[in-house]
Amino acid sequence: MKGIKIGNSRVLESRESADGITIRRRRETPDGKRFTTYERIERPNLxxxxxxxxxxxxxxxxxxxxxxxxxxxxxxxxxxxxxxxxxxxxxxxxxxxxxxxxxxxxxxxxxxxxxxxxxxxxxxxxxxxxxxxxxxxxxxxxxxxxxxxx
CATH class of the missing domain: 1.10.246 (Serum Albumin; Chain A, Domain 1)
Structure with missing residues (x-):
């Protein structure tokens, strides 16, 4: 999605994955567009x-x-x-x-x-x-x- 700024969006829903490592967030922009982000816990470099x-x-x-x-x-x-x-x-x-x-x-x-x-x-x-x-x-x-x- 071109032009969407995550910082301007609001989180509608957050769910932690079964493994506890990933978080799925459903977001909405001020103009009503919705999208999903997946966030992974950052680990030390290996x-x-x-x-x-x-x-x-x-x-x-x-x-x-x-x-x-x-x-x-x-x-x-x-x-x-x-x-x-x-x-x-x-x-x-x-x-x-x-x-x-x-x-x-x-x-x-x-x-x-x-x-x-x-x-x-x-x-x-x-x-x-x-x-x-x-x-x-x-x-x-x-x-x-x-x-x-x-």
């Missing part, structure tokens, strides 16, 4: 330590693109992808550290995918763990079956 040793700030959008590229269209909706990213980000922040290895973030993603979609799990694992042969796929499938029997 640095990601890449396998090369380089450090960069954690970016939700970058993680989302990585998951989308490797998994494809195995999600029911964008909301499901956002839930996965929320869970991964929550786990990363719950460690209480200002830095986290990218490998650990990948493992958190795998944990979330394992709960939701086995094919998406295998696809992400194949990229994350850099599968080179069919044996790599067989090994991960056997590991999943063993975990399923536990």
């Amino acid at each position: 640095a990601v330590i890449k396998s090369s040793g380089a450090r960069e700030l954690f970016e939700r959008a970058k993680l989302a693109n990585s998951i989308r590229r490797s998994v494809g269209k195995f999600f029911k909706s964008e909301v499901e992808l956002e839930e996965i990213i929320d869970a991964v980000e929550d786990r990363a922040h719950s460690l209480g550290e200002s830095e986290i290895e990218s490998r650990l973030i990948g493992e958190f993603v795998l944990d979330e995918l394992a709960k939701r979609n086995e094919v998406a799990y295998v696809r992400f694992a194949s990229v994350f763990q850099k599968f080179k042969t069919l044996d790599d796929f067989v090994k991960i499938l056997e590991q999943r079956r063993q975990k399923g029997q536990e």
Whole structure:
């Protein structure tokens, strides 16, 4: 919506999301136009330590693109992808550290995918763990079956 100033709007309704991290606000401008904003609690910056040793700030959008590229269209909706990213980000922040290895973030993603979609799990694992042969796929499938029997 072009030209709407949030500062001039009034809040009609506020709702906290189930996760307690996002607030949805329904707003109205002085001229009667209505719109919705979503506010997320700002957390301290989290640095990601890449396998090369380089450090960069954690970016939700970058993680989302990585998951989308490797998994494809195995999600029911964008909301499901956002839930996965929320869970991964929550786990990363719950460690209480200002830095986290990218490998650990990948493992958190795998944990979330394992709960939701086995094919998406295998696809992400194949990229994350850099599968080179069919044996790599067989090994991960056997590991999943063993975990399923536990």
